[in-house]
Amino acid sequence: MSSASPLHSGPRIVAVGGERPYDIAIAPGLLADGAALAAQVRGKHVLLVSDSTVAPLYAGAVREALHAARSELVIGTFVLPAGESSKTLANFSAAIDVLAGLGATRDACVFALGGGVVGDLAGFAAACWMRGVDCVQLPTTLLSMVDSSVGGKTAVDIAQGKNLVGAFHPPRAVFADTDTLRTLPARELRAGLAEVIKYGAIRDERFFRWLQAERTALLAGDAETLALAIAASCEHKAEIVERDPLEKGERALLNLGHTFGHAIETEQGYGSPDNDNLNHGEAVAVGMVLAARLSADLGMAPAADTERLETLLQAFGLPTAIPAGLAPDALLARMRLDKKNQAGRLRLVLWRGIGQAEVVADVDEQPVLAVLGGC
Structure with missing residues (x-):
């Protein structure tokens, strides 16, 4: 531990x-x-x-x-x-x-x-x-x-x-x-906060609520508040990595939003300081919302928790929608190459609500395509 x-x-x-x-x-x-x-x-x-x-x-x-x-x-x-x-x-x-x-x-x-x-x-x-x-x-x-x-x-x-x-x-x-x-530029600070929010989303609703309460201090770069957020995030990751160092099971939970987010990054050609493409943290923020929406559409989680997540991400100045010009079928094709997939079938990190993520195998592509298309 x-x-x-x-x-x-x-x-x-x-x-x-x-x-x-x-x-x-x-x-x-x-x-x-x-x-x-x-x-x-x-x-x-x-x-x-x-x-x-x-x-x-x-x-x-x-x-x-x-x-x-x-x-x-x-x-x-x-x-x-x-x-x-x-x-x-x-x-x-x-x-x-x-x-x-x-x-x-x-x-x-x-x-x-x-x-x-x-x-x-x-x-x-x-x-x-x-x-x-x-x-x-x-x-x-x-x-x-x-x-x-x-x-x-x-x-x-x-x-x-x-x-x-x-x-x-x-x-x-x-x-x-x-x-x-x-x-650190303000945009990069916000991008990092997306990954901090992820830890609350996957396994710790109390931490999620703490982030809501400390939003102003975190965005202002308050040193002590940031140190607390970093330590809490590292503790969450350390506990998971200890048990699953090679991502054979539980460690995949750390990828909430990443399958969607990586697809967006790849399809955009990757972000850099010189373009407006989403950087990694921003893409993960969008990906977490998409994973939450898919969970709700599949009857796994309450839609109200999706709204809570989206509201918190927006409060931190993070995007929550797929950038214009990215075709749903192209994003789905990128998702098929995700390392978590097995036997050619989508394997995604979804949730039962805030703090309750889980890995779901053999996810049907049609509801994923609907989420990607905003349907």
């Missing part, structure tokens, strides 16, 4: 158990703690992966902190263009080339400094180099702090779909420096 220390006594620690246990540290100033960061490096080779938005802000400080703690470290840097469109096999290959150029040995460590794109690609490179080297996640977005940095899912996208090429590779440690949220 996960455990958390009080906020006032230093970093809040959430422990992820299982075969390869690790800790998630949540506190301000963690990127400057060179001793803690360097303690995760078993050898002398480090690859610091970041993106064009985050690297100018924090990469230099992380390098300096590591070198101050251990001057013998050989540190390489690989910087991606910011945005989901960079999470490609070509950039994965480029990261591998940097590891090769470093002469990185099996005791090397990859540091993923950034959001979910950086974390996923860097983690996949770490999983594959010499059949697996250490990876330390340094998430700098709310979304990556509460979701993608935890649990060891790593992947890249291909034209046919999101995260279709990847591996399970748990991190050695996660350091969520909440100071980085101060530089």
Whole structure:
């Protein structure tokens, strides 16, 4: 089980158990703690992966902190263009080339400094180099702090779909420096809050109500309220990942809204800072509403809970409708490639109401198509 220390006594620690246990540290100033960061490096080779938005802000400080703690470290840097469109096999290959150029040995460590794109690609490179080297996640977005940095899912996208090429590779440690949220654009903060809301939707109605009550503080970026939300989200995810590290059962619940959301992202061509396509958190927000509507249409859940979810997402400034111009049949075709599907049949995360998600196999496509078409 996960455990958390009080906020006032230093970093809040959430422990992820299982075969390869690790800790998630949540506190301000963690990127400057060179001793803690360097303690995760078993050898002398480090690859610091970041993106064009985050690297100018924090990469230099992380390098300096590591070198101050251990001057013998050989540190390489690989910087991606910011945005989901960079999470490609070509950039994965480029990261591998940097590891090769470093002469990185099996005791090397990859540091993923950034959001979910950086974390996923860097983690996949770490999983594959010499059949697996250490990876330390340094998430700098709310979304990556509460979701993608935890649990060891790593992947890249291909034209046919999101995260279709990847591996399970748990991190050695996660350091969520909440100071980085101060530089996070408002849109990205809201996107992260979509994943926070997800935890209330799938398993904790009390947390759902707390989010309703703390909406103003969360949207204002109040540091203590955000830290509480991050810790609660990580505790929920840690408890599930401990029991189901390879997503054979319960862990699929963490994907509420994701099958619909990934289809939207893929069909739009993925969001980036330079376009108006939905980013991941926004697409998940829409996907959760679609999953709730489908649950109501199938007689599984009260329609009133769909309305509660939609109202909360809208209160956080998140979209709840499919963007114009996306054809229902095209979205359904994308959903057929979802990794949860079995024997060519849709397998979706639906719910019985707020806090009561479940995995439903063999879902008929007609009601899904009706939901996608707004019928």
